[in-house]
Amino acid sequence: MNGLGFFLDYSRCIGCQACVQACEECDTHRGRSMIHLETIQRQDSVQTAPQICMHCEDPICAQVCPADAIKKTPDGVVQSSLKPRCIGCSNCVLSCPFGVPKYYAEIDQMMKCDMCYDRTSVGKKPMCATVCPSQALAFTTLEEMQRSRQGHAIQDWTFGQENVRTKVYLWVPEETVRFQIDLVQIQGPSRIQEDRNDVAALLED
Amino acid sequence: MPGKEKTGVLNEDTLHATFWGLVVAVMLSAGIYFGSRRLRDFDPALVSYAGASVFCAFGLAYRYAMWLRRPPTRLYWFRGWQIFLRPSKLAGNLMMFVRLFFQSFVEQRFIDRRSHSRWAAHWLIAWGCILAAMVTFPLSFGWVRFESAPGSQDVYRAFAGGVPVFSFRLDSPIAPLIFNVLDVAAVMVLAGVFLAFRRRARDRGALAVQQFANDLLPLLLLFAVCITGLFLTASAHWFRGLHYGFLSQLHAVTVIFTLLYLPFGKFFHIFQRPAQLGVAFYKQAGQQGPPAVCHRCKKAFATAMHVEDLKSVQRQIGVEYELEGSGHYQDVCPSCRRQTLALAQDMAWRDTRRPGSTR
Ligand code: SF4
Numbered sequence: 001m002n003g004l005g006f007f008l009d010y011s012r013c014i015g016c017q018a019c020v021q022a023c024e025e026c027d028t029h030r031g032r033s034m035i036h037l038e039t040i041q042r043q044d045s046v047q048t049a050p051q052i053c054m055h056c057e058d059p060i061c062a063q064v065c066p067a068d069a070i071k072k073t074p075d076g077v078v079q080s081s082l083k084p085r086c087i088g089c090s091n092c093v094l095s096c097p098f099g100v101p102k103y104y105a106e107i108d109q110m111m112k113c114d115m116c117y118d119r120t121s122v123g124k125k126p127m128c129a130t131v132c133p134s135q136a137l138a139f140t141t142l143e144e145m146q147r148s149r150q151g152h153a154i155q156d157w158t159f160g161q162e163n164v165r166t167k168v169y170l171w172v173p174e175e176t177v178r179f180q181i182d183l184v185q186i187q188g189p190s191r192i193q194e195d196r197n198d199v200a201a202l203l204e205d
Numbered sequence: 206m207p208g209k210e211k212t213g214v215l216n217e218d219t220l221h222a223t224f225w226g227l228v229v230a231v232m233l234s235a236g237i238y239f240g241s242r243r244l245r246d247f248d249p250a251l252v253s254y255a256g257a258s259v260f261c262a263f264g265l266a267y268r269y270a271m272w273l274r275r276p277p278t279r280l281y282w283f284r285g286w287q288i289f290l291r292p293s294k295l296a297g298n299l300m301m302f303v304r305l306f307f308q309s310f311v312e313q314r315f316i317d318r319r320s321h322s323r324w325a326a327h328w329l330i331a332w333g334c335i336l337a338a339m340v341t342f343p344l345s346f347g348w349v350r351f352e353s354a355p356g357s358q359d360v361y362r363a364f365a366g367g368v369p370v371f372s373f374r375l376d377s378p379i380a381p382l383i384f385n386v387l388d389v390a391a392v393m394v395l396a397g398v399f400l401a402f403r404r405r406a407r408d409r410g411a412l413a414v415q416q417f418a419n420d421l422l423p424l425l426l427l428f429a430v431c432i433t434g435l436f437l438t439a440s441a442h443w444f445r446g447l448h449y450g451f452l453s454q455l456h457a458v459t460v461i462f463t464l465l466y467l468p469f470g471k472f473f474h475i476f477q478r479p480a481q482l483g484v485a486f487y488k489q490a491g492q493q494g495p496p497a498v499c500h501r502c503k504k505a506f507a508t509a510m511h512v513e514d515l516k517s518v519q520r521q522i523g524v525e526y527e528l529e530g531s532g533h534y535q536d537v538c539p540s541c542r543r544q545t546l547a548l549a550q551d552m553a554w555r556d557t558r559r560p561g562s563t564r
């Protein structure tokens with residue numbers, strides 16, 4: 001993809017829903033949005049975060065699929081389920097470490113973000129990154145990201161003891177080299193009382 | 206990760222699959238031998254079709270056995286049967302099976318909900334092929350044969366396994382239907398193939414993801430089989446057998462190629478797909494049991510049976526979601542996973558702003 005990468009920065013999301021709407025326009029899943037826009041803690045905060053497929057190197061969704069319905073293209077994009085094969089079991093929905101695949105009961109099929117394959121395969125930006133005003137979802141070069149933001153991009157994650165490497169980058173502080181998810185992160189840290197404007201602290205209620 | 210080491214297992218898998226492939230191929234050969242009354246009803250002109258069918262049976266069983274070696278497939282397959290065959294539920298399950306079979310297999314309504322043209326194409330191709338298969342396989346295996354009744358040239362009799370099953374007069378309305386059933390099937394399939402090609406040529410989503418070998422080749426094969434079959438009819442009826450020999454060989458080549466492709470290409474979904482019914486039983490059984498409650502939000506998000514089964518599949522394939530200390534990432538619902546990720550990124554940034562941080 002000519003040096004272009006997909007960068008995700010949850011903290012920039014302003015909850016405008018532009019990505020959700022734009023995603024519905026994608027030709028491979030017209031009318032259905034594959035983006036999850038998560039409202040983090042409805043009562044206390046307006047913080048939202050988008051989740052797209054991270055396009056794992058060795059996708060767990062595909063490993064647990066009994067129908068062998070999830071395939072990766074040679075350029076590393078993990079496709080939506082193959083329609084003739086997917087038997088709608090939801091193994092992928094429950095196993096994806098990022099909570100990405102969606103199960104649609106009416107068609108008995110899983111669908112997921114395919115990085116707008118109709119667009120990215122011909123060198124265009126994905127829909128969501130094209131419209132995202134805060135560039136929480138950015139499809140650009142690493143140099144451009146480094147020029148305009150503090151921090152750096154990582155592709156390595158650990159969930160429990162499972163290491164996952166993704167094609168999509170997460171934007172994090174320089175100190176973070178691997179993104180670790182464990183009990184601490186799931187339960188949240190102890191609340192920091194002194195700063196009521198600290199969104200992260202508020203979210204832990 | 207030990208579970209991901211596949212090299213040693215691969216040979217064992219291949220042996221296992223080859224074994225099942227051979228069992229099924231031998232069974233079909235025996236079926237042909239005995240079903241054609243020790244080849245007395247077997248038409249030697251059709252031997253290449255029968256041979257290709259035996260190879261196809263080997264390939265199908267091989268691939269199916271390979272497929273069942275995948276831990277998630279194996280789990281669903283055995284669980285599905287276990288749940289289906291529970292004696293206390295068998296009657297209800299059979300009723301549900303009939304309903305699901307009608308909806309998913311006969312009507313294929315779930316495809317209609319994706320798009321009408323996709324459904325029309327699939328339904329025509331599927332039923333055209335089933336109709337054709339119901340005629341051609343028994344004929345080429347020598348299980349069914351037709352001959353005129355001893356006393357009258359106007360009456361045709363059909364035999365199955367050497368036993369007369371029915372007879373009909375050549376001037377009866379059913380006669381042209383029986384003689385042309387393959388043409389009817391070919392027209393159905395051609396109409397479906399046309400609709401499918403039309404969709405594939407216009408739909409930008411399909412254009413982006415379709416591949417020649419996977420999506421277009423099967424349609425081309427079906428087209429070739431049908432059109433050469435129809436040429437045979439045309440040659441016999443309208444052109445007094447013009448090029449009949451050549452055309453029948455051409456038709457045989459297309460059919461044999463399709464049979465050889467069947468186990469390895471897109472057509473394999475015909476055999477894979479019934480697992481959808483097993484999943485329906487699995488889901489129903491899960492819902493009758495306790496739900497899985499998310500470790501973080503404490504809400505139900507799946508069935509407990511499903512989550513426990515997934516954990517065991519993950520152990521087998523080497524996915525290690527066990528959390529530091531205690532707990533399991535599989536017990537966190539998808540929504541809480543997404544929230545956790547955003548919060549964890551926030552925490553990482555906040556840590557850099559803590560007193561003492563250099564930023
Ligand atoms: S993020 Fe989830 S859905 Fe996407 S490739 Fe990875 S495991 Fe599959």
Ligand code: SF4
Nearest residue numbers: 065086087089090092
């Ligand atoms: S829902 Fe479909 S794609 Fe997902 S694991 Fe089940 S069969 Fe595979």
